[in-house]
Amino acid sequence: MKFFIDTANLDQIKEAQALGILDGVTTNPSLMAKEGITGAENIVNHYKAICDVVEGDVSAEVIATDFEGMVREGEALAALNPQIVVKLPMIADGVKACKYFADKGIKTNMTLVFSAGQALLAAKAGATYVSPFIGRLDDVSTDGLGLISEIRLIFDNYGYTTEILAASVRHTMHIIDCAKIGADVMTGPLSAISGLLKHPLTDIGLAKFLADFKKGN
Numbered sequence: 001m002k003f004f005i006d007t008a009n010l011d012q013i014k015e016a017q018a019l020g021i022l023d024g025v026t027t028n029p030s031l032m033a034k035e036g037i038t039g040a041e042n043i044v045n046h047y048k049a050i051c052d053v054v055e056g057d058v059s060a061e062v063i064a065t066d067f068e069g070m071v072r073e074g075e076a077l078a079a080l081n082p083q084i085v086v087k088l089p090m091i092a093d094g095v096k097a098c099k100y101f102a103d104k105g106i107k108t109n110m111t112l113v114f115s116a117g118q119a120l121l122a123a124k125a126g127a128t129y130v131s132p133f134i135g136r137l138d139d140v141s142t143d144g145l146g147l148i149s150e151i152r153l154i155f156d157n158y159g160y161t162t163e164i165l166a167a168s169v170r171h172t173m174h175i176i177d178c179a180k181i182g183a184d185v186m187t188g189p190l191s192a193i194s195g196l197l198k199h200p201l202t203d204i205g206l207a208k209f210l211a212d213f214k215k216g217n
């Protein structure tokens with residue numbers, strides 16, 4: 001499973017990259033605003049800075065909601081760096097723009113996906129990634145992980161190559177469950193990724209090994 005980090009925070013991106021397990025980055029307008037990155041020029045420069053830190057795919061979201069605007073913004077974003085993946089909202093014009101970019105060989109990530117039907121349309125339009133938001137579904141008492149399973153089944157039935165990118169991952173168990181179900185990618189916060197490291201028996205075992213080594217030396 002690929003690991004993406006879901007943040008625009010450069011320090012956190014660098015920390016995940018230094019761990020050696022990072023395959024890419026996802027951002028969205030809210031995550032940019034959270035870091036105080038505003039204005040078209042600053043946002044573009046921030047995408048460039050992120051691409052300099054990581055080697056993999058970096059999702060950059062369009063703001064336009066009409067086809068022409070999405071194409072204009074997406075082409076400008078894609079021209080910044082070959083690592084850029086154009087992130088498009090799951091609306092009719094987003095699907096049209098997805099097909100447009102797929103035909104041009106530009107990578108896309110269909111975002112704000114909350115149903116299997118939406119994921120199927122994204123795959124048919126040639127999306128590189130489809131992003132079901134599992135945490136936001138859980139927030140409204142709907143089974144986010146169940147949606148990942150449904151999409152996995154549908155994509156496998158027809159051999160769609162669109163990768164299932166589990167998004168709105170909130171904690172460590174989301175990552176483990178997504179891996180069991182067969183999500184191709186997960187994007188989550190650094191805290192959820194770091195949580196995978198933790199086990200008290202590891203800490204206890206290491207302390208004992210070091211204490212025993214000291215006794216013998």
Ligand code: G3P
Nearest residue numbers: 006028135136167168187
């Ligand atoms: O990847 C999508 C993500 O940024 C949304 O996460 O926690 O705001 O639902 P969240």
